[in-house]
Amino acid sequence: xxxxxxxxxxxxxxxxxxxxxxxxxxxxxxxxxxxxxxxxxxxxxxxxxxxxxxxxxxxxxxxx
Amino acid sequence: xxxxxxxxxxxxxxxxxxxxxxxxxxxxxxxxxxxxxxxxxxxxxxxxxxxxxxxxxxxxxxxxxxxxxxxxxxxxxxxxxxxxxxxxxxxxxxxxxxxxxxxxxxxxxxxxxxxxxxxxxxxxxxxxxxxxxxxxxxxxxx
Numbered sequence: 702x703x704x705x706x707x708x709x710x711x712x713x714x715x716x717x718x719x720x721x722x723x724x725x726x727x728x729x730x731x732x733x734x735x736x737x738x739x740x741x742x743x744x745x746x747x748x749x750x751x752x753x754x755x756x757x758x759x760x761x762x763x764x765x
Numbered sequence: 766x767x768x769x770x771x772x773x774x775x776x777x778x779x780x781x782x783x784x785x786x787x788x789x790x791x792x793x794x795x796x797x798x799x800x801x802x803x804x805x806x807x808x809x810x811x812x813x814x815x816x817x818x819x820x821x822x823x824x825x826x827x828x829x830x831x832x833x834x835x836x837x838x839x840x841x842x843x844x845x846x847x848x849x850x851x852x853x854x855x856x857x858x859x860x861x862x863x864x865x866x867x868x869x870x871x872x873x874x875x876x877x878x879x880x881x882x883x884x885x886x887x888x889x890x891x892x893x894x895x896x897x898x899x900x901x902x903x904x905x906x907x
Contacts, residue, residue, distance in 0.1 A: 729778070
């Protein structure tokens with residue numbers, strides 16, 4: 702699954718570490734999400750969407 | 766060197782830092798009790814009950830460490846938990862296959878390994894497989 706997390710994070714001027722703190726996850730998780738190596742659980746996807754004031758569908762884009 | 770260690774420490778998640786801190790005393794106690802056990806097993810004058818208590822004391826300390834690990838599993842984030850559970854599943858599978866192979870070979874009389882050696886190798890296989898798979902998964906998710 703593709704996502705716009707890196708773009709949204711950079712627009713806020715946050716580092717991966719800062720985003721990780723805001724989401725209460727590790728920096729490793731943020732990096733894995735941004736590079737598309739890991740798809741978040743539904744609760745984490747909702748936390749990400751809420752943090753960037755968007756909906757899950759506008760941040761996470763299915764590949765098919 | 767200290768700076769490198771500091772950076773490594775800061776790169777760890779809060780849950781993993783808490784786990785490492787919680788593991789310090791059980792690790793020290795484990796090494797001390799294993800040394801005591803080694804000494805006690807060479808003392809013919811010790812009673813059987815004392816020998817049993819000293820032999821089983823490291824197991825209790827390992828249970829203390831295991832409780833800290835379970836707390837870490839509960840506190841860590843979802844990717845960390847996935848890595849840990851994958852590593853545990855691989856270690857359990859490899860350990861089970863190793864134990865099955867060893868018991869069948871012993872049963873068939875093909876090998877005659879002492880029980881002490883088999884138990885030690887089984888433990889090493891479990892810990893080694895867990896460490897190897899965990900390391901590989903951490904490299905996959907840098």
